[in-house]
Amino acid sequence: MGSKTFGVIGLGSVGWAVIHGLSPWYPYAGYDIMGTYSWGNILATDIVFICVSTPSHKNGRLDCSAVYEVLVRLNNDHYTGRIVIKSTLLVGFMDRMVARFPALHLLYMPEFLRERSSFTWFTNPDRLVVSGTDDDVREVLSYFTWVDPHVPILHMSYISAEIGKLAHNAYIATKVSFTNEMEAICSEYGADAYDVMSTIWADRRVHSQEHLTPYLGPYGGKCVPKDTQELLHSGKKRTLLTAVEAVNAQSTAKKAEHKQPxxxxxxxxxxxxxxxxxxxxxxxxxxxxxxxxxxxxxxxxxxxxxxxxxxxxxxxxxxxxxxxxxxxxxxxxxxxxxxxxxxxxxxxxxxxxxxxxxxxxxxxxxxxxxxxxxxxxxxxxxxxxxxxxxxxxxxxxxxxxxxxxxxxxxxxxxxxxxxxxxxxxxxxxxxxxxxxxxxxxxxxxxxxxxxxxxxxxxxxxxxxxxxxxxxxxxxxRLSSAGSEKKSAGLRYFYRKYSSRMNLSERDAFKMRSLDLFHVSISEEI
The missing domain is CATH 3.90.550.10 (Spore Coat Polysaccharide Biosynthesis Protein SpsA; Chain A)
Structure with a gap:
């Protein structure tokens, strides 16, 4: 495990996925407003990932106040490490924060996780998108040397990264609404929606049937709707995204068919x-x-x-x-x-x-x-x-x-x-x-x-x-040194498994039993 350390602020799906992917390589500290976590441990880390929620306002724009509050706190505490924001952001938010907090080393590294598969998608990403100064980006990427070298690393401006993250989810929304529109047309004419969509799946330019499968209902979840809304309300009239939203609103939600354990x-x-x-x-x-x-x-x-x-x-x-x-x-x-x-x-x-x-x-x-x-x-x-x-x-x-x-x-x-x-x-x-x-x-x-x-x-x-x-x-306690139950358990365990142990394992078992629990193990057992 390396000497570098990292912190994670916001222990939700993204935050715990970051910990799952990085903690086999680096020690970490976590912090969340819910639970008993130490802010002081965060300040002692070399790099911190901000993974707090940015929900949607009634006006369709993202609420980045939680991110801002974290930056204020880090700035007030004179944090000197790199700060990597993974939360989805308003268009133009990073440029404003860089101007507002010149002493902080700010980067934006949006996360592209599937909500239901956040752990495995973080450890097997399709791409790494990052924005910031060259030195800061180089240091942050040094934490990701375990990623497959064929995974593209996309270094871009803050604004491009912000829109790129939103565009990704808006594209997913577009595919879902397109599929629902085709499903409605098939229903109108008595066509088989699977047959119709199979003609699209067969095209070499279509890499996945994901989001292009009929009868799954409208898009939903925590991210796709709010990110699409952010782009939709971020400026001038968005003709295509307005249509995407309209189709989604009139699509019928489907009941989940898969029984959960x-x-x-x-x-x-x-x-x-x-x-x-x-x-x-x-x-x-x-x-x-x-x-x-x-x-x-x-x-x-x-x-x-x-x-x-x-x-x-x-x-x-x-x-x-x-x-x-x-x-x-x-x-x-x-x-x-x-x-x-x-x-x-x-x-x-x-x-x-x-x-x-x-x-x-x-x-x-x-x-x-x-x-x-x-x-x-x-x-x-x-x-x-x-x-x-x-x-x-x-x-x-x-x-x-x-x-x-x-x-x-x-x-x-x-x-x-x-x-x-x-x-x-x-x-x-x-x-x-x-x-x-x-x-x-x-x-x-x-x-x-x-x-x-x-x-x-x-x-x-x-x-x-x-x-x-x-x-x-x-x-x-059951494992207290010298306890009768611990002694009996260790002796029974040795009888059960000693034939599967090699000589060094048997000796190590006996030594540990004696040193830690004051239990002497003999071969007659």
Whole structure:
């Protein structure tokens, strides 16, 4: 990972996509007005990307006030790094900002992402458009050396980049309205709209059927309508765009035909009601709320009645179910109890994603929305994302490294920062491997990942640090050094997998068990 750093202001679809693409190469800091993020960390970065929203005014023009407010704040704090604006802008906005803030190094680098595929489109762009001084552009592009060298880099003026971004989405709007107009003509004469459009798709000058497919309805989403409106109202009469808007207004919206996967969350809990309350609060704040939350507890747990009260209160905002653990009285038994219930509640296990949250951990408000979206973008069976480790409640958490590749042997010696709370997996895959191993009292997450890989499932890595892991050693935890449960778990894990380890892996496992957890592992095990 390089010594350069970057910051992202505005943690929406674009902001998290920027982090996903750049964070494997450079350390980062994120900031958003929603959530608990440090502005001071942003000021310490070498380059900052502004990805805040620029919604449409009633008059059709873009509202860039959020961008302006960020620039004022950076200027007042004497930020000296490069500032790259990725938000879509009013025509002429950059020239005004350069004149208004002469001390700032301002660049415009519009983003051309598909809303439903922002992560994968950022890492595989069609082009890089950038405007600014030669020195600033050169420095910013040094952060993108990982991009395929065949991707064109288009260095242009601010005004050209602003109009180019808007023109791109206006062109998409034009294609959609053209298709809807052809669909209407076909309906009038009894022609087959697919046959008609196939004559266009076959032309060598048409590279994609995207936006030229009948019966998809009018254009919509967050960007295409407002960007088209900005061009439409930016000056003199726009004859073509006026027609594009008119066709879109009279086009009938179509109902979505694709069934979306369901999303469930499982929280095993044991005598930690205050921690559970925090975990549930983080779920209530999610941008995407799960379809069902299963809280699982042993019936003889001393906090059972307190947990009942917490779940009843939470059920007003979340679809929650409190389950009594009917299997082994450990984390694996609790998870399997919920998996069994979920199998009854959702008949197509292949269309359900499972998110697990340890009761003493919590999620960033973007976690479920981002991993859910990324799973559908990549078609992966399970997703892992980054952990933020909190070992001292008085200090900020520390971002843990995220593995680039996920293989069985990486779990033999240690845990590569994959735990229940950052594991997002298809329900059918968990069922197919028999759920969690109930003989394992600890080290369960490593075992599940090994068996998922053995079963041929496909993982994918989302480079967003979205999961807060409570590693406070001032209280008793499952992984506390010398704990009986940790000792039993490590010894069982070694018996199960030592035959697959090479000599150096076996020695490293024993040394780590002794040094970190005071557990001696012998070959007789």
């Amino acid at each position: 369901a999303l469930i969350t499982i929280i095993p809990t044991h005598n930690r009601p205050k921690c559970l309350d925090r975990a549930l609060a983080s779920i209530r704040e999610q941008k995407k709320v799960p379809d069902r939350v299963y809280i699982v507890i042993d019936k003889d747990d001393p906090s059972y009645h307190a947990v009942e009260t917490i779940v009843a209160r939470s059920d007003r905002c979340l679809p929650s179910t409190l389950l009594k653990n009917i299997r082994s009285h450990n984390l694996s038994g609790a998870v399997n109890t919920a998996l069994e219930q979920a199998s009854d509640d959702f008949h197509d296990a292949n269309m359900v994603f499972v998110s697990i949250l340890d009761d003493d951990d919590w999620w960033d408000r973007s976690y479920l929305a981002n991993v859910y979206k990324f799973a559908q973008e990549t078609k992966a069976d399970w997703i892992i994302s980054g952990l933020i480790r909190h070992s001292d409640p008085l200090r900020p958490g520390i971002m843990q490294p995220i593995p680039v590749q996920i293989t069985q042997n990486m779990f033999y010696v240690t845990n590569p920062n994959i735990q229940g709370s950052n594991l997002f997996v298809r329900l059918s895959d968990l069922i197919n491997i028999g759920g969690f191993d109930e003989e394992l009292i600890s080290t369960t997450d490593r075992d599940v990942c090994i068996r998922l890989l053995d079963a041929g499932t496909v993982p994918a890595t989302l480079y967003n640090h979205l999961v807060h892991h409570d590693a406070d050693n001032t209280r008793s």
